[in-house]
Amino acid sequence: MDNNYYDNNYNNGYDNNTPMLKPDNYLVWSILVTVMCCWPLGIPAILNATKVDKLWTAGDYNGAQEASKKAKQFAIYGAIGGGIAVFLYFILVVIGTLAD
Secondary structure, three states: OOHHHHHHHHHHHOOOOOOOOOOOOOHHHHHHHHHHHOHHHHHHHHHHHHHHHHHHHHOOHHHHHHHHHHHHHHHHHHHHHHHHHHHHHHHHHHHHHHHO
């Protein structure tokens, strides 16, 4: 059987007429991470989050998806870093109170 038959007719499950959905910009999460956890990673998250809508409106769909992905990564890394910092602070407080 011809392999082009599958490539041309099935297109990996995607229909060329299906509209693409705008990716989430993660702006709320980026702001929360900046304010509560880790501002050095929150600021790049906010910058990438604000790019998503601009790029999508301009027709740069791949750029919008990439900015969304980066905003999500920075927000996650900032939340994890903030959680680790709080955990280490708690451990140091406990050790400090036990040492007295």
